[in-house]
Amino acid sequence: MAHPNNLEPTLQAIIMLGGMGKDPTETLMRKALEAAATDLAHICHQSDKFAKITILTDSHVKTLDDKTTALLLSHPNATFGELINQFSQYITGETANTDGYIYFGAGSGPLLSTTDIRMLTRLVSEADSNSCITNNRYSADFFGVRPTDLLESLHPPPISDNSVPTRLIEERGTSIIEIPRSAETQFNIDVPSDLATLSLTEKSGPKLKSFIAQETQLLNQAVKAQWNASQHFLKKNSEVFIYGRTSSRIWSYLETETACKIRIISEERGLKGAPKGHQARSFLGYLIQAYGPQEVFCKLLPQFCSAAFVDLIPIIEHMNISCSRNDRFSADLFQHDAIKNKELREIILAITQSPIPIAVGGHSLVSSSLEILNQLVWDVADNLISNPIKDS
Numbered sequence: 001m002a003h004p005n006n007l008e009p010t011l012q013a014i015i016m017l018g019g020m021g022k023d024p025t026e027t028l029m030r031k032a033l034e035a036a037a038t039d040l041a042h043i044c045h046q047s048d049k050f051a052k053i054t055i056l057t058d059s060h061v062k063t064l065d066d067k068t069t070a071l072l073l074s075h076p077n078a079t080f081g082e083l084i085n086q087f088s089q090y091i092t093g094e095t096a097n098t099d100g101y102i103y104f105g106a107g108s109g110p111l112l113s114t115t116d117i118r119m120l121t122r123l124v125s126e127a128d129s130n131s132c133i134t135n136n137r138y139s140a141d142f143f144g145v146r147p148t149d150l151l152e153s154l155h156p157p158p159i160s161d162n163s164v165p166t167r168l169i170e171e172r173g174t175s176i177i178e179i180p181r182s183a184e185t186q187f188n189i190d191v192p193s194d195l196a197t198l199s200l201t202e203k204s205g206p207k208l209k210s211f212i213a214q215e216t217q218l219l220n221q222a223v224k225a226q227w228n229a230s231q232h233f234l235k236k237n238s239e240v241f242i243y244g245r246t247s248s249r250i251w252s253y254l255e256t257e258t259a260c261k262i263r264i265i266s267e268e269r270g271l272k273g274a275p276k277g278h279q280a281r282s283f284l285g286y287l288i289q290a291y292g293p294q295e296v297f298c299k300l301l302p303q304f305c306s307a308a309f310v311d312l313i314p315i316i317e318h319m320n321i322s323c324s325r326n327d328r329f330s331a332d333l334f335q336h337d338a339i340k341n342k343e344l345r346e347i348i349l350a351i352t353q354s355p356i357p358i359a360v361g362g363h364s365l366v367s368s369s370l371e372i373l374n375q376l377v378w379d380v381a382d383n384l385i386s387n388p389i390k391d392s
Contacts, residue, residue: 039205081157244311
């Protein structure tokens with residue numbers, strides 16, 4: 001039911017934050033996501049398109065502006081499905097005048113603008129009921145739905161936001177509308193390498209930018225790896241290897257917007273939204289198992305490329321590497337001494353010893369980060385902006 005004084009459907013915004021432990025790298029990510037969530041809430045408020053903006057979290061948010069954003073606490077260790085249903089029931093009980101909502105993961109909007117938010121709300125408002133508007137139909141980071149109880153019909157509840165659009169299609173026949181893909185709509189903070197990219201661009205919101213500036217030393221190796229690998233986008237004689245969950249859109253972009261040659265292996269796209277029991281298969285993971293990480297990263301790979309961007313997740317999943325989140329985040333920061341899992345530690349050590357620059361990370365590294373980094377190095381080369389690496 002629409003608000004009586006508003007011809008458009010009345011929407012709320014929810015930003016979900018939580019799930020991090022207390023290990024050092026998890027604390028880093030928690031603080032970064034808290035800053036990102038606060039910045040995103042401010043952008044949503046500036047758009048003037050939401051009846052209410054709520055951060056749903058498992059602990060208090062120190063940076064919250066409670067004049068514009070509500071706080072809804074959840075019980076620890078709740079699943080995504082439980083949390084999103086808790087929110088829909090919360091707004092249904094609170095008011096009968098909310099027609100739908102837009103969900104954001106805390107890390108899903110560090111580059112979004114008020115224009116992006118207004119486009120998103122317009123699409124949700126204009127769509128038919130039983131619709132889902134999302135940034136990625138195969139692996140969603142944010143989405144808008146009408147009516148508010150749409151996800152409550154999914155049984156069992158979705159375990160992550162990534163699978164929501166595909167579950168809605170399969171179980172509800174929901175109409176899925178994907179907004180135009182861009183670096184801004186696809187970039188998501190999942191792992192520390194994403195913070196390294198933001199450190200180079202300095203385009204995030206004020207609270208996140210301030211936090212990243214405080215962590216310069218911790219992010220230093222990841223930042224330099226991305227910067228040094230990106231320099232090869234400018235060189236005609238270089239060949240850059242892109243590995244992991246990358247898309248044809250990114251390949252097309254790199255083919256036209258870089259001076260170098262591109263070598264690419266795209267594997268396990270949609271891995272986060274894959275059905276239970278899916279076994280990842282990684283070509284690079286197989287080579288590591290067959291020949292060892294030193295042979296692959298220090299001898300084999302340098303024969304095929306001048307620099308590389310490597311999504312670690314397909315490798316980890318293929319090799320069934322059982323590692324903690326702290327191990328995974330430490331890998332992104334090249335802190336091999338802090339990695340307890342032997343296999344992952346040896347992979348990162350070999351990468352740091354490679355004669356070519358190799359940047360590591362997650363999905364964003366081999367998707368939107370490549371657009372951001374390529375534009376950055378060209379802008380620096382053309383003297384449009386100053387060099388973000390002061391000593392290079």
